[in-house]
Amino acid sequence: MGKINVMKHAFVPEHRLVPKEKEEKIVKDLDVPKDKLPKILKSDPVLKQIEGVYGEIQEGRMIEIVRNSDTTGEAYAYRLVVDR
């Protein structure tokens, strides 16, 4: 059985790695301490997939998720990469 690319599934929204220098601004704009962000596992299949683009993603980095929203068209969300 070949590896499935979960990113190709219609229900999986776009995930991007937030550049380190942009993290501070986002956290400031959201007015939330970094550890109070929603989490995403380092072992998440999506992260495995985008590591192919960005190289290994360290714990503590931020992921930007762009979802299609019924109310706003595009909705941005941020998640903190955690191990376990």
Added chain:
Amino acid sequence: MNQRGITKRIGAIRFAYMSPKEIRKLSATKIITPDTYDDDGFPIEMGLMDTHLGVIEPGLRCKTCGGRVDQCSGHFGHIELAMPVIHVGYVKEIKKLLRSTCSDCGHVLMEDEDRDHFVEEMKHLDRLGGDSLDMRKLAKEISKSARKNKVCPHCKTEQRKIMLDKPTTFREDNTKLTPKEVRARLERIPDRDLVPLGINPHVVRPEWMVLSVLLVPPVTVRPSITLESGDRSEDDLTHKLVDILRINQRLRENRDVGSPQLIVEDLWDLLQYHVNTYFDNQTSGIPPARHRSGRTLKTLIQRLKGKEGRFRQNLSGKRVNFSSRTVISPDPWLSINQVGVPDKAARELTVPLKVTPENIDYVKEMVSKGPEPTERGKYIAGANYIIRPDGRRIRVTEMNAETVAEKIEVGFTVERGLQDGDIVLFNRQPSLHRMSMMAHEVKIVPGKTFRLNLAVCPPYNADFDGDEMNLHVLQSEEARAEAKVIMRVQENILSPRFGGPIIGATQDHISGLFFLTYQNPLFSRREVVSLFSNIKTENFPPAVEIDGEKMWYGKEIFSHFLPDGLNQEFRASICETCEKCLKQECEHDAYVSIEDGYLKTGTIDENAVGAFKGEVVDKIARDMGTREARMFIDRITTIALGTITLRGFTTAISDEDLPNQAVQQMREILKKAADKVKGYAEAYRDGELEQMPGRDLKETLEVMAMKETGKARDTVGTIASKHLGLGNNFVVMAKTGARASMLNLTQMAGALGQQAIRGERPSRGYEERTLSHFERGSLGAEAKGFVQSCYKEGLKPVEYFFHSMAGREGLVDTAVRTSRSGYMQRRLIHAMEDLMVYNDGSVRNTGDTMIQFKFGEDGIDPMRSKKGDAVDINDILTELKAVKRGGGA
């Protein structure tokens, strides 16, 4: 002020197991005898009712603290168990520990380095701010990895498989482990090996999970009750403790005299059973302990758990004072903001009134009139109690009223009965949304029922077939102010559920406004005076002169109540959705056009003023404010009822009368449909039916039959409505949205149509047929629940049977749905109860964790939205048109 409670800040709470030492230290007395009272009815020393454990009878004093019944809250005792038993609540934890530690040396089944590594990981998790749940998850994983080692890395002992026989028996390779052995093993686990298993050894030792001492709750927890006959009846917990003590004693005796191992073990098991059921009488695998009458005992866990348990019954919800409940009835003369309170209830319910230099004379006069004053037979508020600054209450009676009034000084509080204008909360269960509890102004009424305006029935989902509602009297100025600002009925006209009005006209209101505005009828002077006599108004709408008589147009009358500057255009409920909409020129008078508060064209019906749908109510509440919207609803409902009273309104069987030729036509259509289905069935049998994509042959037949019968009913419906127009009262109700639908009319005048069970034609019953009236394997319309009769003519027996089947399914469905959705909602509420929308529009929980970056992803308040949309483009366009015209806002 309040001297009763001393407040202290709680720094931390720690939950842990109780050690035997702690239990003995806490205990006021050791309990040895299973007897409770002696022959004179006094508690026996060292018995279960020992007065060291507190007192439940007045007159006696607690031997531990010397307090009386109301002063002493009771003290714990203890039972020394002859042999240790396992605590049912901890079996899972014990199993985990036994499996992940060595049976011989007690070390956790992993190398020391691995153990230290895991401990480090735990510390790391703690630093990251992991909560107890994360910790427990990690500990579980550690124990899982320890279990994998079949040989102890420390003493090389081979580990055997440990099984749990529900509820409390442990087996190691089929040999039973006694609680004593289990306890010994738990004792062997070294402190430092407990940390990776999720236990803090400074707080808890695992061997405490096997009981050697049992804590006995105070008598106040399990009071005995004395029946009228003088007999004592003990609490379930006491009964259970008696059982435990009896077996404990027998076990001790047998053990001490050296009885055979078998007998001792049996008694030991029995003791274990009694202790198990003492904690939880519903554990699977053991029969519940029963009372002599056969009733199962309510032991510790049963006291706490579930809907009737301590938490949900007594802690999350409580009975309250200053509340009342009675049957509700309608009162169209009340404002939607008001509630009619019967005088009997108003005398009993009170509001505290602080006596100040400003109101002292007024208060004195009120108190001097006694608790039930009247003025020319009419209710006026009286005073029930006065409360002195030291907290003493004095009841005001007819006798002492004058003297008590004299004594009143500034600083006293007087509890007076309700009077018109007081703010109260009004509620109907089930309280499914926030509009189920709203603030109303009191209006004292005669009779014994609460009264409410019909327009507030929709938010409460109330009707008057015996519904009861609750009323709560607010006790503080702050509460009243808050309720008035955020809970008043007028503040809840717009619903946060769907961005539209939930309060508005219903039923006869809608029919009434239809007759007022449809085709713009004329009203005579007499009629208009009658209409306006119910309403406070300074001026009348302009009249027209016809044949020397002053007459008024219906639309003119309605416009009188529309606020100036209102501009709206929308389709009424009676709209026929023609191919091309003629707008203002609509021949059905179904295009509502309001210009600067004047109804130019269109009929006012459900789409204009109805609850859930009313466009006009919606716009007024949105643009002109809630006060304006309340006045609008109050006045148009009154006018509507006036109109419908003038005209008279009824529906009868004759409303379903159709000309013979129409009936004939219907019969033919139904017959044709049945024949067609028969044709399909034959084609199916002969294998000539063309299969539909994605369906097998049988399904194809069913789909085609359903489609055919459905079409037949629709055609019958159109024939019926062609012959019955808006001159028919039933049609008026259906089309305006006042009540019922055109389908109901079709079923009464035309045919019921296909009856469906689980969305399909009836299929079960006899062998290869639904009823014995049909041939085997018959698939025709009649044999599968196609009802060609109508309600008016009556059903054939077979048709009636199919109709009953579908009817039963409907009833069962609603019953199942309500219970299931209720539980679903309960779980949702629990999942979301600590979420809050912050000022920046983000949703976070009480732990400040971000849940949603913007509420609903767009940050729109649904209550202020237009059916969920932030912007109502059509409304803006109409307003612009108005500006262009030179009127409007």
